[in-house]
Amino acid sequence: xxxxxxxxxxxxxxxxxxxxxxxxxxxxxxxxxxxxxxxxxxxxxxxxxxxxxxxxxxxxxxxxxxxxxxxxxxxxxxxxxxxxxxxxxxxxxxxxxxxxxxxxxxxxxxxxxxxxxxxxxxxxxxxxxxxxxxxxxxxxxxxxxxxxxxxxxxxxxxxxxxxxxxxxxxxxxxxxxxxxxxxxxxxxxxxxxxxxxxxxxxxxxxxxxxxxxxxxxxxxxxxxxxxxxxxxxxxxxxxxxxxxxxxxxxxxxxxxxxxxxxxxxxxxxxxxxxxxxxxxxxxxxxxxxxxxxxxxxxx
Amino acid sequence: xxxxxxxxxxxxxxxxxxxxxxxxxxxxxxxxxxxxxxxxxxxxxxxxxxxxxxxxxxxxxxxxxxxxxxxxxxxxxxxxxxxxxxxxxxxxxxxxxxxxxxxxxxxxxxxxxxxxxxxxxxxxxxxxxxxxxxxxxxxxxxxxxxxxxxxxxxxxxxxxxxxxxxxxxxxxxxxxxxxxxxxxxxxxxxxxxxxxxxxxxxxxxxxxxxxxxxxxxxxxxxxxxxxxxxxxxxxxxxxxxxxxxxxxxxxxxxxxxxxxxxxxxxxxxxxxxxxxxxxxxxxxxxxxxxxxxxxxxxxxxxxxxxxxxxxxxxxxxxxxxxxxxxxxxxxxxxxxxxxxxxxxxxxxxxxxxxxxxx
Numbered sequence: 032x033x034x035x036x037x038x039x040x041x042x043x044x045x046x047x048x049x050x051x052x053x054x055x056x057x058x059x060x061x062x063x064x065x066x067x068x069x070x071x072x073x074x075x076x077x078x079x080x081x082x083x084x085x086x087x088x089x090x091x092x093x094x095x096x097x098x099x100x101x102x103x104x105x106x107x108x109x110x111x112x113x114x115x116x117x118x119x120x121x122x123x124x125x126x127x128x129x130x131x132x133x134x135x136x137x138x139x140x141x142x143x144x145x146x147x148x149x150x151x152x153x154x155x156x157x158x159x160x161x162x163x164x165x166x167x168x169x170x171x172x173x174x175x176x177x178x179x180x181x182x183x184x185x186x187x188x189x190x191x192x193x194x195x196x197x198x199x200x201x202x203x204x205x206x207x208x209x210x211x212x213x214x215x216x217x218x219x220x221x222x223x224x225x226x227x228x229x230x231x232x233x234x235x236x237x238x239x240x241x242x243x244x245x246x247x248x249x250x251x252x253x254x255x256x257x258x259x260x261x262x263x264x265x266x267x268x269x270x271x272x273x274x275x276x277x278x279x280x281x282x283x284x285x286x287x288x289x290x291x292x293x294x295x296x297x298x299x300x301x302x303x304x305x306x307x308x309x310x311x312x313x314x315x316x317x318x319x320x321x322x323x324x325x326x327x328x329x330x
Numbered sequence: 331x332x333x334x335x336x337x338x339x340x341x342x343x344x345x346x347x348x349x350x351x352x353x354x355x356x357x358x359x360x361x362x363x364x365x366x367x368x369x370x371x372x373x374x375x376x377x378x379x380x381x382x383x384x385x386x387x388x389x390x391x392x393x394x395x396x397x398x399x400x401x402x403x404x405x406x407x408x409x410x411x412x413x414x415x416x417x418x419x420x421x422x423x424x425x426x427x428x429x430x431x432x433x434x435x436x437x438x439x440x441x442x443x444x445x446x447x448x449x450x451x452x453x454x455x456x457x458x459x460x461x462x463x464x465x466x467x468x469x470x471x472x473x474x475x476x477x478x479x480x481x482x483x484x485x486x487x488x489x490x491x492x493x494x495x496x497x498x499x500x501x502x503x504x505x506x507x508x509x510x511x512x513x514x515x516x517x518x519x520x521x522x523x524x525x526x527x528x529x530x531x532x533x534x535x536x537x538x539x540x541x542x543x544x545x546x547x548x549x550x551x552x553x554x555x556x557x558x559x560x561x562x563x564x565x566x567x568x569x570x571x572x573x574x575x576x577x578x579x580x581x582x583x584x585x586x587x588x589x590x591x592x593x594x595x596x597x598x599x600x601x602x603x604x605x606x607x608x609x610x611x612x613x614x615x616x617x618x619x620x621x622x623x624x625x626x627x628x629x630x631x632x633x634x635x636x637x638x639x640x641x642x643x644x645x646x647x648x649x650x651x652x653x654x655x656x657x658x659x660x661x662x663x664x665x666x667x668x669x670x671x672x673x674x675x676x677x678x679x680x681x682x683x684x685x686x687x688x
Contacts, residue, residue, distance in 0.1 A: 066468050117657045124395055127468060128599055129656040131397075135592055136649040142642030253583065260479070263472060300487035307476030311461050314469055 036171035038293045039286070044177045044246070046285025047184035051239035052262035053269070053277035054191065055107075055232025061208040061272035062228055064123060068130035069110060070236055071259015072137035075252065077103035077237025078152070078244045079145050085155040092155055100237045107233025108226050116222065134256075141252035152248035180242045187238055188278060194231070195274060204228055208272065257303060264310045270323020279321060284309070337671055345671050353511075361507045369507065370575075371621050376510035377571045378613035380517045382597040383606055384564035387521055389595075390604035390666075391530070392557040393537030394463065395471045400591040401478030402562040404485060405454055406447035406569025407579050407586060408492055411501045412436070413443035414574070419500055426496065427489045440504040444513070444570040451566025452559045454481070459558045463551060466540075478591060485581040497580025498573075505574040513571060517564050521606050524560070533557055537604070596652050600662050608664030615663075616648075623647055 052074060059067045080102040084095035114133050118126045164175045195201040203224045206214040215221045243258065244250055261284060269280025284306060292302050313320065337345075360372055385399045412420070417435050421428075428434075438446070462473045485492045492498075524530050532553050535543040544550050569586075573579045583589055593616065601612025623644035629636070655662065667673060 064468075066472065114653055114657065121660060123467070125656060125660050127395070127471065128595065129653060131592060131595065132649055132652040132656055136646065136653060139642050139646040139649055143640055143646050147641060256583075256588070260472070260476070264476075267469070267472075301483055304480045304483045307473070307480050310476055311473055314465050314473065315461055318465075318469075 033170040034293070036169055037173060038289050040168075040171070040173050040177050040181070042286035042289035043282060044180045044184075044285070045289060046265075046282035047181055048239045048243050048246075048281075049258070049262050049265045049285050050278045050281025051184060051187065051235045052258060053266040053281045054274055055236050056263050057266040057269075057271055057274060057277040058204070058228050058232050060266070062204065062211075062225060063115070063119075063126070065115065065126050066130060066263065067229075067232075068127070068259075069133040069137055070232065071255035071257075071262070072134050072141075073103055073107055073110070073233045073255070074236040074240035074243075074258065075141060075255030076106055076137060077233070078240040078250050078254070079141060080237070081241045081244070082150060082152060082155060082250055083145075095155065096238070096241050099241060100234045103237030103240075104230040104234040107229040107236075111226055111229040116225075138252050138256075145252065147252060149249045149251040152244035152250050155244075176245060180246065183238075183242065187235065191231075191235065191274070200224065200227060261306045264306045267310060267320055268313055270320030273320070273322045276320055276322035337675055342671050350515075357507055357511055371617055373505060373507055373510045373575060375614045375617045376507075376514040377505070377568055377575060378594070378597060378617050379514050379610045380564055380568035380571065381594045382601065382609035382613040383517050383521055384561045384568065385594050386598045386601075386604065386606065386609040387524070387533075387557055387564075388561040390598055390602075390609075391525060391537060392533045392554055393540075394554055394558060395467065396474040396558070396561075397471050397588070397591050397595070398458070398462075398474030398478040399561075399565055399594055400587055400589075401474075401481035402451040402455060402565035403569035403572065403590060404478075404481055404581070404586040405451040406444075406566030407573035408447075408485060408498070408569075409450045409566070410440075410443040410447035410570030411498050411573045411579060412491075413438045413446055414440055414502055414504065415498065415500070423496070423499055424490075424493050426494055429493075430490045433491060440502075440509070440574065444509075444567055447570040448563040448566035451569065452563040455559045455562030456555070459555045463554050463558065475588060475591070478588065482581050482583075482587050485586075492581070495580065497578060499578050501573055501577045501579065503574060503577050505571045510571055510575075513567055517567070518606060518610070520560075520564075525606065529553070529556070596648065598662075599652070600655060602662035602664035602666060604666040605662075605664040605668055607669035608662060608667075611663055611669075619648065620644060 052070065055070050055073075056067060059065055059070070077099045081095045081099035084090050084098040085092060088095070088098075090098065110133055114129050115126060118129060165172050166175055166178065167173075195204060203214065203219045204227070206217070206219065207221060207224055211221060239258075240255070243254075262281065265280035265284045266277045267280070268284060269276030269278070271277075287309065288302060288305055291305055292299050357372075360369065364372065381399065381403065385396070388394050388396045388399075412433060413436055415423075416437060420434055458474075458477050462470060462477065465473055486495055488494070525533075532543070532548045535546065535548060536550055536553055540550050576585070579586060581587070597612035597616045598609050599612070600615060601610070602608030626643040626647065627641055
């Protein structure tokens with residue numbers, strides 16, 4: 032029971048982090064039908080921004096996180112403007128290949144600017160004693176950090192749902208995801224809304240990345256690749272294009288991963304392979320995901 | 331195409347034979363007189379060429395956007411290396427866990443090992459193709475990328491077969507200029523005949539519109555699977571040549587991981603998706619550019635300003651070029667055209683007459 036509870040919290044935490052990244056994928060895919068391959072790398076850049084804001088500018092952790100999130104949002108906006116906007120009317124495969132190029136570019140940019148040697152994120156929190164505190168819940172020993180991450184993730188999700196479902200720009204986003212030309216005819220500035228979507232998704236990815244680095248403090252230029260891929264799988268799992276689906280998919284993926292590794296330690300080395308096997312199974316059994324709409328292939 | 335002047339089949343044949351003899355002579359001279367570093371690049375061009383042509387069959391000609399090529403290259407590389415390493419070498423390099431007995435004494439010549447690498451990659455492609463090819467478009471891209479990662483993770487963890495993270499060392503450097511270009515010749519010949527056969531036309535039809543192709547009575551799944559398996563076979567072959575060129579392989583992301591798939595993707599996009607000769611040009615350009623840009627990572631002086639060498643600079647430059655190509659020049663160098671004698675003749679002498687077709 033104690034073991035179960037411990038893993039349950041770990042799974043929810045990891046799943047929440049996946050969910051925050053997955054939302055960025057799902058929003059962009061819902062609007063542009065584009066897998067933004069560079070999304071995981073935007074997360075990585077966000078972590079580096081936080082790292083340097085804290086070490087070079089010696090801001091406190093909260094401010095450095097805000098700086099990093101704003102920086103990542105700007106980066107996401109710029110990526111859309113520079114790389115994807117010229118390709119709006121091109122075949123979809125061109126945009127996908129460009130996204131791979133952007134991912135590649137960001138990784139090598141990080142190698143050139145920040146260096147390839149992994150850095151320790153622990154430096155950001157010179158005084159981490161509070162976060163290292165361990166709480167005991169029904170006998171299970173769970174670090175305060177885990178609760179903090181779950182709490183922050185939940186708050187971010189509530190704010191996001193408010194933006195998407197209760198504000199004007201959220202309404203514009205939802206309208207664009209249904210039909211771009213009609214929405215444009217209604218007087219909505221489509222490019223601005225798409226830019227906002229990229230910025231919002233990138234901000235969420237950066238927030239997730241910073242919490243990721245608090246938990247796994249090894250920061251390096253390729254750190255965004257795996258979480259990015261898995262978050263995409265989470266988005267597909269929940270039904271791509273659906274924000275609640277991305278949250279559900281992320282949490283489920285995190286739980287599955289943690290529990291498989293916890294109860295079958297023999298397959299620990301293959302942990303990163305689970306997600307892909309899950310992806311294949313879902314796509315074969317229920318291609319539209321858990322909460323997705325069924326898409327009919329048009330002739 | 332209607333009133334176009336064409337070269338006769340005989341002229342075509344003679345030109346091809348002359349060209350091949352000329353190339354062979356050139357390679358002989360290169361082999362004889364080039365220094366070993368330049369020769370390494372020349373051999374790499376052929377290996378990249380095989381990788382690019384095989385991926386182009388899948389991506390450019392059949393229109394299956396697969397990102398799993400590195401997985402097949404990895405299978406070819408490991409299979410062939412395990413077969414060419416001598417039993418003593420294997421016993422020595424497997425430190426963490428001893429090698430499984432059925433593999434310990436397996437030893438063949440380079441040619442058999444290369445074919446075995448190709449065949450095993452093709453078998454994997456067949457098994458992977460069954461589930462993956464039922465998906466389409468973006469999902470297929472991610473699923474195939476995932477499969478390549480799974481293969482890499484297996485190579486990392488199946489220690490008694492692959493030696494895990496330590497990788498294989500001391501692989502004999504069998505990939506000389508003749509093996510590399512011989513295999514490249516076989517690959518191009520095979521692909522060219524495949525593309526010009528009725529199978530090839532069916533594959534192109536699937537690329538243009540799979541639903542229409544299905545309606546015309548083409549078994550889309552079967553054709554896609556065939557293309558996937560053939561592409562994987564040659565990827566396996568290129569993997570064997572690559573391993574015997576590198577002499578050391580390990581399952582890191584940069585040597586045999588997603589990075590390699592992206593390199594090959596850059597080659598075929600640069601050369602033109604759907605053009606075999608374009609792939610070869612793309613591969614050659616990539617190999618040369620990649621070596622030439624190595625200078626950027628060394629310290630150099632630029633107009634009196636001393637610039638210290640920056641690690642990773644060449645990949646940054648290459649990816650920037652790649653993005654620019656995609657935005658401004660999506661068709662790449664060749665588009666879907668092929669470099670044939672007819673086209674060459676037309677471009678050189680008959681360009682002004684008549685309009686551009688298409």
